[in-house]
Amino acid sequence: MSTVDHYLNHILTTAADEARTDGTTTIEAHHLLLAIARDGSPALTAAGLDHTTIRTALDHEFTTSLAAAGVHLAGALPLPTTPPTGSPQLGTTARTALERGLATARRKRDCTPAHLLLGILLTPVGTVPRALDLAGIDRTALTDAVRRETTDDH
Amino acid sequence: MSVEIPASGEVADRLAAIGALRHLADRLEDTAVEEAMRTGWSWPQVAEALGVTRQAVYKKHAQRLIAAGVTLRRRSG
Numbered sequence: 001m002s003t004v005d006h007y008l009n010h011i012l013t014t015a016a017d018e019a020r021t022d023g024t025t026t027i028e029a030h031h032l033l034l035a036i037a038r039d040g041s042p043a044l045t046a047a048g049l050d051h052t053t054i055r056t057a058l059d060h061e062f063t064t065s066l067a068a069a070g071v072h073l074a075g076a077l078p079l080p081t082t083p084p085t086g087s088p089q090l091g092t093t094a095r096t097a098l099e100r101g102l103a104t105a106r107r108k109r110d111c112t113p114a115h116l117l118l119g120i121l122l123t124p125v126g127t128v129p130r131a132l133d134l135a136g137i138d139r140t141a142l143t144d145a146v147r148r149e150t151t152d153d154h
Numbered sequence: 155m156s157v158e159i160p161a162s163g164e165v166a167d168r169l170a171a172i173g174a175l176r177h178l179a180d181r182l183e184d185t186a187v188e189e190a191m192r193t194g195w196s197w198p199q200v201a202e203a204l205g206v207t208r209q210a211v212y213k214k215h216a217q218r219l220i221a222a223g224v225t226l227r228r229r230s231g
Contacts, residue, residue, distance in 0.1 A: 023181050062174050068164075069171035077178070078185045082222035130170055 004111045008098075011035045011116065016088035025086045029093035030058055030127045033120050041117055043146045047137055057135035061127055064134060097123055104150060114149035121146055187215050188224065196227045 014035035015027045022031070037044050037051040044050065049057075063073055090098075101119020105111040121143045123129055132139050183204070190200050201208040219226060 022177075023184055061170070062177070065167065065170035065174035066178060067171075068167035069175055071171075071175065071178070073178075077181055082188065082218050082224075084184075085217045085221045125166065125169075127170070127173065130166075 002109055004109070004113075004115075007113050008116065011039065011113075012088075012090075014038055015094070019088060020083045023084060025084050025088050026091040027088055027094045028091040028127070029097040029120050029123055030054075030131065032094050032097060032116070033128055034058075036113070036117050036120070039113075041113070043114070043117065043142065043149055046145060047142045049135075049137065049142075053135065054131070057131040057137075058127065060134050061131035065130070093123070093126055093128075097128075104147075112150060114146050118143065118146045118150055184215070184218075187211065188219060188222070191215075191219055191224050191226055194227065 011032060012027065012035075015031040016025070018031040018034045018038075019025060019027045034051060034054055037049060037054050044054075062077075066073060097120040098116065099119070100122045101116040102108060102111055104118050104122075105115045120128060121139065129139060132142070187200055187204075190203075195203075197208050197212050201211045204211060216226065
């Protein structure tokens with residue numbers, strides 16, 4: 001198994017835990033981002049993003065999106081007392097992000113953790129870009145920084 | 155939670171709202187079904203209340219509730 005396979009397995013396992021905390025067994029792109037942040041990423045840290053700030057940004061995106069439908073949460077979302085069981089599965093947004101990340105590497109064995117993060121950041125619409133925008137993150141600058149990381153490695 | 159329907163909004167916001175509402179509905183369903191089963195509702199009653207089949211609600215929730223140690227009434231109950 002290559003280094004990136006080990007990293008990917010580790011990130012997917014962490015992302016599955018993030019999904020379960022969210023009450024689902026479906027891993028989405030934002031769960032991958034949380035997993036990468038938990039593992040540690042120089043580019044995310046430089047942009048002032050860690051697991052806590054990303055979780056806060058995602059929660060803000062959620063309440064903002066609900067508000068667009070006229071739904072205002074007073075207080076926290078009810079948490080199930082039991083986490084979901086069953087095998088984790090990749091949702092569409094996570095699958096697309098991984099494909100985008102792999103596509104930025106010339107060959108799969110050239111793929112690094114930065115390529116995976118780049119795949120998530122290249123997502124043009126959806127939860128992740130909305131959350132980052134709402135948090136005031138310069139996505140273009142962050143994406144450029146991560147892209148530089150991908151080329152620094154080779 | 156209060157609900158008011160805005161007259162309009164950006165389409166990106168309205169699309170995102172749909173995803174958020176689905177997530178909210180799933181979370182509300184998880185907690186409500188668990189509470190119902192803990193307080194003695196049967197699968198057919200929960201299914202009918204949700205407007206879905208018994209099989210659907212059982213498949214979606216049984217494994218999680220059994221793992222949580224909830225005493226479940228028989229499916230035919």
